[in-house]
């Protein structure tokens with residue numbers, strides 16, 4: 001029997017990420033090559049003409065999986081029945097700004113759109129916030145859509161994860177698909193901590209730790225980290241526009257792994273929770289600690305300690321499989337940084 005189409009909302013669809021993202025969704029890069037989709041595109045009135053143009057192009061591309069397109073400036077119409085919502089609408093930072101500098105402009109958008117999502121999206125709708133500051137906007141959505149399942153509100157840090165994979169693959173001259181188990185701790189900002197302590201590379205002689213292959217702790221502990229942390233700014237400097245195709249592609253990766261699952265991890269299934277970083281609400285909670293009631297803070301810290309104790313146990317159980325005691329300390333230091 002033919003699959004029912006999945007309705008995917010893209011806000012800010014007339015913008016540069018939106019323009020890169022909608023054809024990816026229509027081609028099956030987000031939900032699979034056998035999943036029909038209906039794309040809902042939302043933008044604001046000044047971008048209405050441009051949004052119409054994007055709709056025309058989607059139709060002209062004759063994507064077999066694309067069953068319908070809704071292009072609107074009405075947030076209620078845009079949110080109706082959507083199963084996946086990719087929230088890109090908002091303003092990008094300019095050169096010399098930090099991501100948090102667009103907070104005043106963008107947070108109000110998320111406050112306004114939360115209740116439309118809460119009231120009109122499908123009850124199990126999966127939400128990915130892309131617009132910056134992504135973690136904070138996700139928290140705002142959650143606060144202003146209280147009946148929406150909090151576990152379904154995430155933000156995009158998969159781009160940072162992919163950037164870390166890219167840096168390692170360039171350094172070692174290996175294919176990016178052969179690099180695994182990189183982790184990003186913290187939120188999508190310049191304080192994030194890219195961690196390769198469990199990362200491996202598939203070689204002819206089997207899986208090898210990234211640290212062993214790079215054999216340059218100085219690079220891994222300094223330049224690698226700052227390159228990933230500052231990659232967004234470097235792209236803005238080079239393009240005079242913020243990242244778009246990599247952001248769109250990472251948004252597809254994020255939703256695809258969420259909806260369709262990730263491949264099984266050998267030896268340490270627990271790390272599934274941390275390897276594919278989804279900027280889940282936990283990190284959001286940590287990133288805005290001072291604003292939150294003490295009880296929530298305590299719960300999230302307890303949660304984090306649980307994660308670390310579980311990880312510690314895995315180190316003990318599987319140290320014969322390449323785990324290093326030193327990396328626990330590194331992780332604890334990373335925890336201090338988030």
Ligand SMILES: NC(=O)c1ccc[n+]([C@@H]2O[C@H](COP(=O)([O-])OP(=O)(O)OC[C@H]3O[C@@H](n4cnc5c(N)ncnc54)[C@H](O)[C@@H]3O)[C@@H](O)[C@H]2O)c1
Nearest residue numbers: 012014015016017043089090091092130131132156159247
């Ligand atoms: N999390 C990440 O990894 C990541 C990566 C790249 C960019 N970003 C962020 O994504 C956002 C979008 O980037 P872009 O390059 O596509 O920007 P852009 O300016 O090209 O597009 C943004 C679009 O959002 C629209 N918009 C503004 N207010 C809106 C509203 N209330 N409702 C619906 N649409 C609205 C604008 O009209 C515009 O078409 C920025 O905040 C950027 O910083 C995040």
Ligand SMILES: O=C(O)C[C@H](O)C(=O)O
Nearest residue numbers: 093099132232233242243
């Ligand atoms: O850096 C930015 O402002 C855009 C985006 O968050 C990115 O990381 O590319």
